[in-house]
Amino acid sequence: MATNPRVSKAFRAMRDLGIPAETVKPVLKNLLKLYDKNWELIEEDNYRTLADAIFESADDEQREFKKHDSMVYDGSEPPFKKVHLVQQEDQVSSTMNNVSTVLGLKECEIPQTSSLPKLMDSSQLGLRDHSTESSFHVLQAPFSDKGKDLISSNFPPRDQKLSSGRASCAFQSNQAIDGSSYDHKRREKMAKGHYEEDLIKPKKELSINDLPQFSVPTSMVFSAFPGSLEHSSTEKNSVKYLMSQNADKDNKDNRSGCNYGTSGESSFDIASSPCGEVKISLNCNSAHGQPHFHIPNLDAVMKFVENKYLRSYKIVGPKFSLMKLLKELCESYLELGTFSTDRSVIKRSALDDSHQCTMGANRESLRTDNSARDSNKNESSCSGSLNSQGLLVAQEQPTAHIKKRSFRKIRDITKGTEKVRISLLDEIGNEHLPKFVYVPQNIIYQNAYVHFSLARIADEDCCSSCLGDCLSLAVPCACARDTGGEFAYTPQGLLKEDFLSACISMDQEPQKHYNFYCQDCPLERAKNGYRPEPCKGHLVRKFIKECWRKCGCNMLCGNRVVQRGIARNVQVFLTNEGKGWGLQTLEELPKGAFICEYVGEILTNMELYERNKESSGSERHTYPVLLDADWGSEGVLKDEDALCLDATYYGNVARFVNHRCFDANLLEIPVEVETPDHHYYHLAFFTKRKVDALEELTWDYGIDFDDQNHPIKAFQCCCGSAFCRDVKRKATTS
Ligand SMILES: C[S@@+](CC[C@H](N)C(=O)[O-])C[C@H]1O[C@@H](n2cnc3c(N)ncnc32)[C@H](O)[C@@H]1O
Numbered sequence: 001m002a003t004n005p006r007v008s009k010a011f012r013a014m015r016d017l018g019i020p021a022e023t024v025k026p027v028l029k030n031l032l033k034l035y036d037k038n039w040e041l042i043e044e045d046n047y048r049t050l051a052d053a054i055f056e057s058a059d060d061e062q063r064e065f066k067k068h069d070s071m072v073y074d075g076s077e078p079p080f081k082k083v084h085l086v087q088q089e090d091q092v093s094s095t096m097n098n099v100s101t102v103l104g105l106k107e108c109e110i111p112q113t114s115s116l117p118k119l120m121d122s123s124q125l126g127l128r129d130h131s132t133e134s135s136f137h138v139l140q141a142p143f144s145d146k147g148k149d150l151i152s153s154n155f156p157p158r159d160q161k162l163s164s165g166r167a168s169c170a171f172q173s174n175q176a177i178d179g180s181s182y183d184h185k186r187r188e189k190m191a192k193g194h195y196e197e198d199l200i201k202p203k204k205e206l207s208i209n210d211l212p213q214f215s216v217p218t219s220m221v222f223s224a225f226p227g228s229l230e231h232s233s234t235e236k237n238s239v240k241y242l243m244s245q246n247a248d249k250d251n252k253d254n255r256s257g258c259n260y261g262t263s264g265e266s267s268f269d270i271a272s273s274p275c276g277e278v279k280i281s282l283n284c285n286s287a288h289g290q291p292h293f294h295i296p297n298l299d300a301v302m303k304f305v306e307n308k309y310l311r312s313y314k315i316v317g318p319k320f321s322l323m324k325l326l327k328e329l330c331e332s333y334l335e336l337g338t339f340s341t342d343r344s345v346i347k348r349s350a351l352d353d354s355h356q357c358t359m360g361a362n363r364e365s366l367r368t369d370n371s372a373r374d375s376n377k378n379e380s381s382c383s384g385s386l387n388s389q390g391l392l393v394a395q396e397q398p399t400a401h402i403k404k405r406s407f408r409k410i411r412d413i414t415k416g417t418e419k420v421r422i423s424l425l426d427e428i429g430n431e432h433l434p435k436f437v438y439v440p441q442n443i444i445y446q447n448a449y450v451h452f453s454l455a456r457i458a459d460e461d462c463c464s465s466c467l468g469d470c471l472s473l474a475v476p477c478a479c480a481r482d483t484g485g486e487f488a489y490t491p492q493g494l495l496k497e498d499f500l501s502a503c504i505s506m507d508q509e510p511q512k513h514y515n516f517y518c519q520d521c522p523l524e525r526a527k528n529g530y531r532p533e534p535c536k537g538h539l540v541r542k543f544i545k546e547c548w549r550k551c552g553c554n555m556l557c558g559n560r561v562v563q564r565g566i567a568r569n570v571q572v573f574l575t576n577e578g579k580g581w582g583l584q585t586l587e588e589l590p591k592g593a594f595i596c597e598y599v600g601e602i603l604t605n606m607e608l609y610e611r612n613k614e615s616s617g618s619e620r621h622t623y624p625v626l627l628d629a630d631w632g633s634e635g636v637l638k639d640e641d642a643l644c645l646d647a648t649y650y651g652n653v654a655r656f657v658n659h660r661c662f663d664a665n666l667l668e669i670p671v672e673v674e675t676p677d678h679h680y681y682h683l684a685f686f687t688k689r690k691v692d693a694l695e696e697l698t699w700d701y702g703i704d705f706d707d708q709n710h711p712i713k714a715f716q717c718c719c720g721s722a723f724c725r726d727v728k729r730k731a732t733t734s
Contacts, residue, residue: 013046014047043492044493306322407429408425409424410424419565423572425574431580436655439651443650445601445602446607447603448607450680451675454549456675457675463479466557471490480559483499483545493558503541516537522605522638526639543630569585570596585695586693589691596652597683601649659719706729
């Protein structure tokens with residue numbers, strides 16, 4: 001009988017994780033029974049449920065075995081190999097924690113901010129880069145020929161107060177607990193101290209005299225020698241491992257470098273020299289004296305740890321390899337060791353010491369110095385001072401020949417509000433941490449009219465009689481109507497090729513698509529209500545329509561992708577090109593994959609104008625986008641219906657996505673979820689092509705650097721694209 005292709009695929013996916021078919025089979029069978037043959041549940045997230053179930057069942061078996069073993073162990077050989085793996089898991093896991101400490105990448109949870117809403121003035125945003133500053137702040141040039149959502153902040157003044165008596169079921173972001181409204185001055189006060197940061201440096205310098213006198217006291221040694229190991233390799237700095245079966249504990253005294261012991265049972269040593277030698281030695285001493293211990297196959301150990309990482313940290317994708325990690329460890333150790341002197345760069349929040357990060361037995365002491373709170377004026381040369389986020393910075397005094405380098409990592413900038421953790425990594429160490437409140441969903445600032453109600457969803461706008469997964473229907477339900485009778489998504493949760501191509505074409509050649517021109521454009525009204533200029537046009541965009549509450553399907557329905565939230569492994573990082581923070585993917589992404597939605601405060605354009613008028617005008621980065629994809633569907637749009645999103649103070653990870661002209665790898669697509677009324681919608685980012693792990697994620701803001709209405713552009717574009725409109729513009733004007 002032919003095997004079900006879904007079964008084969010599941011086996012293949014598990015095989016890639018190093019799990020044999022015989023282990024997969026019973027678990028898969030159970031899962032199918034448990035989930036009533038709902039394959040989507042099993043396939044989701046690259047078979048995560050299946051992998052988890054396998055590991056859980058292995059753990060259960062192990063517990064059973066241990067229980068049994070402790071009762072009846074007779075001193076003979078262990079009945080199955082897994083025992084060793086479980087022992088290894090404990091050992092390797094504690095080692096890996098140490099690895100993170102040594103790298104200076106020890107992860108610290110960000111303390112939860114107070115439940116009191118915090119609003120910030122954009123003047124508090126990061127470093128000021130005067131070379132890129134301008135008094136004119138635009139995220140997207142409005143009405144550009146790109147037809148994209150572009151918002152200018154240099155609207156001329158207009159005295160007009162708006163209010164909306166209409167109810168809204170969304171949160172009101174401008175309400176304090178006492179119900180009062182924040183003004184921007186108050187934002188400034190409340191903006192401080194959103195994040196803690198930790199600057200961690202390598203434990204200690206090695207002097208030339210400390211050049212490695214490497215002993216092999218332990219069971220595993222990893223080396224990164226430029227061709228000096230007996231297992232020679234043409235690859236420089238390759239990581240190799242060898243095993244010492246005759247671990248000589250007494251040789252410990254001869255070791256150079258650092259010992260990062262966490263307990264008497266396991267520790268590891270690292271030694272390096274400026275000539276490029278690094279040696280890491282893992283002391284899995286707890287193995288000694290274990291009755292069942294035998295030397296495991298190190299390839300199996302590597303695979304085991306990789307699987308553990310895949311499971312625990314969701315580092316997915318074939319590119320993750322423990323050997324690579326160890327290689328990076330060696331390289332980083334060497335680099336930091338080579339470049340630093342007596343650095344003590346541990347930062348702490350002077351506001352809340354209870355969240356100090358624990359770095360193991362040998363970690364450096366953390367410094368707090370409240371008296372330094374106000375000495376933040378000269379950040380570049382300060383020592384033991386507080387930066388603008390109220391974080392204590394104990395930095396080295398700059399020395400001409402020493403490269404300043406620090407690592408910072410925040411484990412989860414979402415503070416647990418997303419299904420996945422999103423870390424922030426700063427390998428450069430010279431940018432302020434972003435200051436904003438992470439919100440996973442849009443939130444109304446004040447006057448925006450966003451009203452969700454079941455009564456507003458007509459029968460033809462939902463699929464109340466559907467069950468389960470709408471994508472499995474032979475004839476698509478009513479929710480596919482907006483997308484031409486076909487769903488926009490494939491069963492794998494990706495955008496369909498045709499739909500994606502149409503959206504890409506619209507993005508790249510907006511002039512070929514339909515533009516709507518308002519009779520009385522809300523944007524122009526906001527700029528100058530007395531003498532508004534003619535509308536510059538709004539591109540009428542394609543929408544995805546997802547099933548929602550009034551639909552009969554379940555949450556796992558394939559037509560609910562954006563509303564399920566971020567599922568990909570992405571990371572905020574500091575870009576090298578001067579763009580500030582950016583977003584990168586840590587896993588390979590297929591074409592058409594949903595990454596995240598652009599989340600921010602929902603503002604009317606009038607409110608945005610008022611907000612920008614109040615801000616200092618010197619912000620380096622700006623974060624508004626316009627929601628004008630369907631402004632043509634009504635006559636004259638009221639101010640409260642002409643909306644935009646501003647992620648300056650409240651936003652999600654999308655606020656870090658930088659601009660790239662033309663060939664960006666992400667595309668923003670309007671998504672209807674809660675309301676068929678397209679004044680308000682979600683703006684979701686999808687990949688335009690396959691994206692490699694560690695590629696920066698970018699989207700084309702639609703800035704028209706030639707736009708005569710906006711002679712001063714928002715920023716000097718350093719997107720690096722061969723099609724950069726800014727570079728082209730400069731070339732033609734010079
Ligand atoms: C939505 S924010 C992106 C995140 C931002 N880089 C940060 O550090 O928070 C938009 C701002 O990022 C900067 N930016 C984005 N793309 C850029 C590019 N291609 N070149 C230079 N600056 C860029 C600009 O300052 C812009 O106002």
